[in-house]
Amino acid sequence: MVDDTAGGRHEDVSGGPLLGHERALLNLAYRLLGSLADAQDAVQEAYTRWYALAAEQRNAIDSPGAWLNTVVSRVCLDLLGSARVRREGYVGEWLPEPLPDSVQWRSGGAEMAADPADRITLDESVDMALLVILDSLTPAERVAFLLHDVFRYPFTEIAEIVGRTPAACRQLASSARRRIKDARPVTASIGERAAVVRSFKRAWEAKDIGALVAILDPSATAVADGGGRVRASVIPIEGGDRIAEFLVGLATRAGVLTLLERTVNGQPGLVALDHGTTAAVYAFDVADHRIQRLWVIRNPEKLGSWR
Template sequence: MSGEYERSERPLADAAVGERRHLINLAYRMLGSPAEAEDAVQEAYARWYAMPPAQRQAVAAPGAWLTTVVSRVCLDVLGSARVRRERYVGEWLPEPLPDRTEWLGGAGGGPADPADRITLDESVGMAFLVVLESMTPAERVVFVLHDVFRYPFPEIAAIVDRTPAACRQLASSARRRVRAARVPSAGQSQQALAVRHFREAWEAGDIEALVGLLDPAATMVADGGGLVGAAVRPVEGGARIARYLVLMAGKAPGLTLLERTVNGAPGLVAQRDGVTATVAALDLVDGRITRIWAVRNPEKLGRWTVPAGA
C-alpha cells in the first residue's frame, strides 16, 4: 500500500518542484531581491508540504496553487517593505543581478543560488525594476502577473482576491507608469561601447570626457543603505555627476573598474582588493548616458565576487 502511495505522490512532487524556476522569476520581479524572492518561494513550498497528503492530491494544478501562494506572500512583503523603505537611509534600489557566470558559485559548481534561476531579460532591467518600485503592491503584482507573465485577468483575480475588472484597472494604472518612464533603449553593442568609454574616462579622471558621455540632464542615484558612503539624494546634471565621480574616485584609491553584465545589460563594477564596492547600471539614450543606478549597499552585493582582472 505504501509503495502505491509513494508512486502516486511522486509525479505530484515532481510537478511542484519543477515550478521553482518559474516562481523565483515571478517573485524577483515582484520584490526586486533574489533573497526575498527565495524566501517567498520557500514559504510557498513550506505551505505545500505542510498540507496533508490527501489535500495535496486534491490539487489539480500544483503550479497554479504555488503561484497563488507566492503572489500573496509577495503582496504581504511589498506592503511591509513600503514601511521599511520609509526608514531606509538614502535611496533604495533593487538588488543588482550579475550574469550567471559571475556570481559566487555560479560557474564553479558551488551551491545553487536563486539568482541563477532568474532569466535576464528586459523585465529585470534596472530601469524597469525602478519603475515597478513606484507602483502600489497590488499594481505591481497584477502587472507582473499579466503584462510580464501573461496570466489572464480571471486567474489573477482569483490569486489577489479582486474582481477581474479591478485587476484590469490596476494593470492599466501600472502600464501608465511604465509608459511615462520608458525611453528608447540602446542596443547591447552601443551600450557596451558607451560603458567602455565611460570606464576609461572615469579611470583617467577626465571630467570633460565624462561630461561628453553624459546627457546634460542625466541623473545618478546611489544606494548605500546607510552602511557605506553614498549620495543620499539623486545627483542631477551631467557636469555635476562627472565632478562627483572623479571626486569619489580620488577618495578611494586602488579601485578597479570592470565591465560586467548588470541585470542583463552592460554595466560597471568597482572593486577594491577583489571586493566589490559598487555595481552600476546605466541607461543610454541617443548615445549618451541618461541615468546611473549605483548600488553600494554591501548587503546587496554578496553575489558580485569576480576577482579583479578576471
C-alpha cells in the first residue's frame, strides 16, 4: 500500500486544503507508466482537471483524493496506449526511468534513505525487473494488476477506470500475475543482490573476464537504453561470456572507470560517472547468486534525477 497522507503543495481555491495527495498520486503514476516525467505530467493533468471544475462540482465530491486517483489512473491508461505507438520510433530498447536513492548500499543489504525528491516510495513494486515485465503487459492488464495487487483497489472501482466488468478486470489481474510469475519465478534477497553486484563491480574494474563470466549466468541478458541520443547497443546482448567480453572492451575504451554503488529502484545497483557526470545507471536481476539480467540506462533524458 502507498501512503496517501503525505503533505502536498496543492490547495483548493475555495480555501480548504486538497488533502495533499500529490505524493501518493506520483507513486501510483510512476508504477503505471515507468517514467517519472510522464508520471509528473499525469498528476499535473489530474490537478488541472480538478481546478477546471466549477466550485459546486468540487464541493459535491466527497473524496477529492479518490477522485484524483481515478483521474490519474485513467490518464495513465490512455498514456500507456499511446506510448506503444510512440515507441515504434524509439531507437533501440526502451527501459523504465531509474529512480535514485541518496546513499551507498552495503554488502549486507541496501541502506535505505529518504525517497527520491521525497516523492517516490521505494519498494518491491518499483523493482526494475518488475517494471520491465509490466511493460510487456497490455495497458489494461498492467492497470488492473497494479491497482488491485499493489494499491488494493476493489475490482468494482478498477472496472470503472478500465471500462470493463469487475469479472473481466479480475481476469486481467490474474493473467498479469501469472505472466509475472512465469517471467520471474525466483527473486534474491537484497543482501544476496548486494554481494553479487559488488563482486561484479570489482571484476569489471579489474577487467577480469573470467571473474565476470563466473558472476554472470550463462544465459544472462544485457539490455541498454540510449534512446538514440548516446551510443548504446540497440539489441540485447545474450550470454554471460559475450556480456563479459563486451564490458571489458567498454572499460578498455573508456579508460578509468568510476563506478559508484547506489540504490537503483530500491535495489543494489551501480552508477557510472564520466568526469563527474552520470553517464549510465545499471540495474540488476539476481538469482542463484548470479546476474540473470543487466539493464543499462544511458538515455540522458532518463538520468535527470541522478545529476
